[in-house]
Amino acid sequence: MRAWRSVLGLVLLVGLVVPAGAEVLAPPPVPEHPFHGEDGVLPDATTWLSLQRFTEGSGDPDHNYHYDLGSRFVFWRGDPFSVEGEIRMIFQSEMPSDWSDNPWLIDSSALVVGQTLRARYRIGDGSILGYFHHNSKHDLDRKRRRTPIHDAVGVKGISPLWKGEHPLDRSGEWAAWLTGRLEYALEPVFQMDEPEPYDGGVYLQADVEPWILDDLVTVFGTGRLSLLRGSVDDDAYWDLDYVARLGVRTPRRDRGIAVYGQVHRLHDDWRDDDSRGPDREQDPWTLVGVGIQFLY
DSSP: OHHHHHHHHHHHHHHHHTTBOOOSSOOOSOOOOOOOOOOEESOOEEEEEEEEEEOTTSSOTTEEEEEEEEEEEEEEEETTEEEEEEEEEEEEEEOOOSSOOOTTSOEEEEEEEEEEEEEEEEETTEEEEEEEEEEEEEESSSSOOOOOOEEEEEEEEEOOOEEEEOSSOTTEEEEEEEEEEEEEEOSOSSOSSOOOSOOEEEEEEEEEEEEEETTTEEEEEEEEEEEEEEEETTEEEEEEEEEEEEEEEOSOTTSEEEEEEEEEEOSSOSSOGGGSSTTOSSOOOEEEEEEEEEEO
């Protein structure tokens, strides 16, 4: 147990000091610890609605909001197996230009849709999952924005939930868990448009709740490191990207309200081909923002 805690502490330190890795679509701040509930048909579901505001000057100066609606659910569970799904819609907003100079207004520019089907096998308090994931994007304006279009298969492992008494406050607790994922991008299956230059990736994520106060609030942090493989004109390259998130939420992981700050380094700047590939002439964006999320 001491060895596990030492490894966990090292990974959490890396994950939170060197903020963790980005992916084609950054995951929402919804805890991904496995559902361990009742067996049957449609026994569990979590739905979220998020609004995230980005600082001016981080990334595209025209990019100001994401509003994110999604649901993660269990089709069927018969312990230790379950079949699960996820659907997510992200509305991207740009700062108004022709009709207002108020940067706080929302002006929808694109819609990104993500769908996932996965099978889970529970091992003790942890899980192994295999999945198929599909992204598509629909422009609502005349600008070319990032093209998160791909079909992929992957395998994911989620560790047991480690938890204990808070060292400075006996009325509180702490918890943490790890997630690892290996993904391979397929030739387009359900796509009409050309997919982005993404071949797959390796992802490592650390989730930590350093302070859990029952019936009051939970402090949470997420760090993700991603090693992404892409190819442009048959030239392959690798990117090491990250996402870091810190916030507070009501105590239940699958219900309530969360407020958080986030740093998200993208592996390209969403529009300019000069930001792709090993000899890029333009650095990718780093989006800095704050968000609020409602979970039900």
